[in-house]
Amino acid sequence: MEKEKKQGRREFMINGLMGGGLLVSIGLFISHGLSFIFPGKDEKKQRKLLVGKVDELKEGEAKEVTYGENDLFLVRTADGFKVFSAICTHLGCKIKWQDYRNQFYCACHKGFFSANGDVISGPPPRALDQFKVEVDKNLVYMWIDESNKGLA
Ligand code: FES
Known part of the structure; x- marks a missing residue:
């Protein structure tokens, strides 16, 4: 019982981390894709x-x-x-x-x-x-x- 509980928590943590990583990757992909398609003003110093x-x-x-x-x-x-x-x-x-x-x-x-x-x-x-x-x-x-x- 205790072992199953530990395993459940571990899976939950791993799934959470993988899901978070996937969301960040998708966000970055969309962000870079949009800036490639719609380039902003060239920021000159x-x-x-x-x-x-x-x-x-x-x-x-x-x-x-x-x-x-x-x-x-x-x-x-x-x-x-x-x-x-x-x-x-x-x-x-x-x-x-x-x-x-x-x-x-x-x-x-x-x-x-x-x-x-x-x-x-x-x-x-x-x-x-x-x-x-x-x-x-x-x-x-x-x-x-x-x-x-x-x-x-
Ligand atoms: S006119 Fe030749 S360098 Fe100025």
Whole structure:
């Protein structure tokens, strides 16, 4: 009698554990299956980085900003603040800002970019890489995508 009682409890425990394990497995299978069929938004690790103050640049002025090993330019244009990579899209030389012309200049092969980053002349095949900017009161931020090796 006592032996049968013990055996009954053991079977009950084993069946309970197996049933629980089976339920967890089914739940995980359904969860992963749904996320495969309906993928959510790609969660990018983004954060904003302070790059300047609104009152430090007048329209037509720019300043260099360094983030890690990345050289950037913060420019105040008629359309607002913009942040560009300081790397020429031709062969990767570092560009310079020309206040008197309101444009960027690449000395390597005489490439010119407008204050909006568009190619004006020279060999660069495309506009400068631009980053999302946010102005909050007197502060100017740029957004960086850390999942993409640094910059968004
Ligand atoms: S690297 Fe800038 S124009 Fe060639």
